[in-house]
Amino acid sequence: MKYDGGDWYNDPENLKLLSKFVNENTPLRMDTNEIVLELSDKNIKKYPFLFMVGHGGLKYNKDDIQNLRDYILEGGFLLIDDDYGFDKDIRKFLKDLFPDRELVKLSLDKNCELLNTFFELKKFPKMHEHYPGPPDVYAIFVKDKIGVLFLYNTNISDGWTYPEKYKDPESKRIESFKMGTNIIFYSLFK
Numbered sequence: 001m002k003y004d005g006g007d008w009y010n011d012p013e014n015l016k017l018l019s020k021f022v023n024e025n026t027p028l029r030m031d032t033n034e035i036v037l038e039l040s041d042k043n044i045k046k047y048p049f050l051f052m053v054g055h056g057g058l059k060y061n062k063d064d065i066q067n068l069r070d071y072i073l074e075g076g077f078l079l080i081d082d083d084y085g086f087d088k089d090i091r092k093f094l095k096d097l098f099p100d101r102e103l104v105k106l107s108l109d110k111n112c113e114l115l116n117t118f119f120e121l122k123k124f125p126k127m128h129e130h131y132p133g134p135p136d137v138y139a140i141f142v143k144d145k146i147g148v149l150f151l152y153n154t155n156i157s158d159g160w161t162y163p164e165k166y167k168d169p170e171s172k173r174i175e176s177f178k179m180g181t182n183i184i185f186y187s188l189f190k
Contacts, residue, residue: 001050001078002038003064006057010083014160015051021160021177022184026118030184039064044071049187053081053157058089065096072097072140072147077187080150081157084130090150098140103150106137114149117185118178125175127155127168145190149183156180 002008012034019030037044040063044050050071072078080090094103106112108124114137115121126135135154139146158166159176 001052002036003052003054003058003060005059006054006086006089008052008054010053010055011157011161011165013162014053014157017162018160018177018180018184022181025177026181026185028185028188040067042067044068044076045074048075048077049184050076050078051081051157052078053083053086054089055083055085056089058086058093060093060096069097073142075142077146078148079183079187080148081154082150082152083155083157084128087152094140094148094150097148101140103138103140106139108135108137112137113190114179114182114186117182117190119182121175121178121182124154125156125159125172125179126153127158127172127176128166130155146186 015034016032019032022028022030023032035047039060044067068078082090091103108115115124124135124137131153133153136152138150138152140148156176156179159168159173160180163170163173
């Protein structure tokens, strides 16, 4: 998702590489071309999965909010990755997006559905130590399904980029790809 006021374009290769991983490791076939849409774009309804990332500076208007709310209420899925410093803007954005719904902190124990939708994972990966402590994962539910997934203190999408960029251990990168795959499977098949 392209938005005004921040670096929405952070790590532009990460979705292409995540899609490639999905194609090589699951029966699902994804287009590896990135489609960039603005918050106000009515074409978002053509896509079951949207991704938003950044470091802060998110600006939007009432029409943007309404378009995205309609998309989510009609079954669309929005993944937001706080890539360090996006938390404050995202929490305000989510409150404006769904003032009548709670942002729920998910328990990341063995019963967390996201850990087992395709790959069986024991924990949610954390790529970098920007904030102390474990990763936090929040959701806004529409009926009994997550419509918005907000990842805090994970930097998971940094694991979806080229290995030389952040020099993360390959094992961490693989875990981030597996978790990304699980999120995609959840968004499409739950």
